[in-house]
Amino acid sequence: MNKKIDPKASLITLFNWYRITRINEFEAQCDAENAWQQIQSAIHARRRMRLYRRCASVAAALLVLVGTGLWYLYGEGGWVNADKGFTQQGAQTAMLVATDGSEYRLSSADDKVVNDGGVAIAQNRGKELVYNAQSDASKMAGKHSLNVPRGGEYRLVLSDKTHIHVNAESHLTYPVTFNQAKREVYLQGEAYFDVEKDDRKPFIVHTELGNIEVLGTRFNVTAYGDDCVLVTLEEGSVKIVRGGKEYILSPGEQAIIERREIAVKPVQVKNHTSWASGIYEYTDTPLETIVQQLSRWYDVDIVFAKPYLRKRRFAGVIFRDQPLQQAVNILSKVSDVRFVSKGKIIEITDKDE
The missing domain is CATH 3.55.50.30 (Phage tail protein beta-alpha-beta fold)
Incomplete structure (x- = not known):
């Protein structure tokens, strides 16, 4: 016999999860308890929620929690107008190409050592590829490429301890170790960077339309096409360099890099970085x-x-x-x-x- 699920409990669990993860941002902007009362009222009335009056950030999150709650309460047949069978799910998967041409298919189920030229360079630990900055690995001068297909994502920790989360349909090239004056990587697609601070070696992300320079910071780069690149800064400071011009971003800002110009505007950062969470x-x-x-x-x-x-x-x-x-x-x-x-x-x- 299948265990009966309490739909109200499911909705409360979703709401509490989201409220906890964002409580530091929400508490300065709105009354969460009042927002919860509005949700309960809307559920009883079976109407779509619009909570922008009090708090735009809470509205963005809670509107879908209400929709999810209705889905649990009334089932798929209640209002879903989509065909059945949309069972696809993304997964942790990628293909790593080493300097010597060796290929490694990575997944969350693997626990393997990556070798390059007979040297143990990195270890795949579940959902993350971690590079070794010690011993013989530190002498390697080659580059690796991480190819993430559609329907995939993967995390890696570079030899300088910089964390990178690479999104679906993306390609990242980077040195096995950073032995030069600059730490340079090359991105096509999307990735979230948490760069290890090093005042002596700036970290540079190369894209088709411009370069992003940092010392230590957290930011997201979206560079899928050759017509536009988005750089969204969460913490720290980044410098966009192109054609001899420089643009400095502050937290909460986004640079839109196009062929002919670069524009900077304030944005809701989580709209561009939350995928990595x-x-x-x-x-x-x-x-x-x-x-x-x-x-x-x-x-x-x-x-x-x-x-x-x-x-x-x-x-x-x-x-x-x-x-x-x-x-x-x-x-x-x-x-x-x-x-x-x-x-x-x-x-x-x-x-x-």
């Missing part, structure tokens, strides 16, 4: 942006039936460790769209069609 946070985000992220993470092709649907807005949270079906459920309700499976392609249509 296992969730997607959105604040009034276009559905087109969300679909791009979900397509890479779940390795699916999602298209829009009508161009205007791309501009539909969404505020909330999607958990990356859940199957695509749950993300579809939430978006279907909150954004008033319908997901239809057509072979290997998922089409988004208006709910009224």
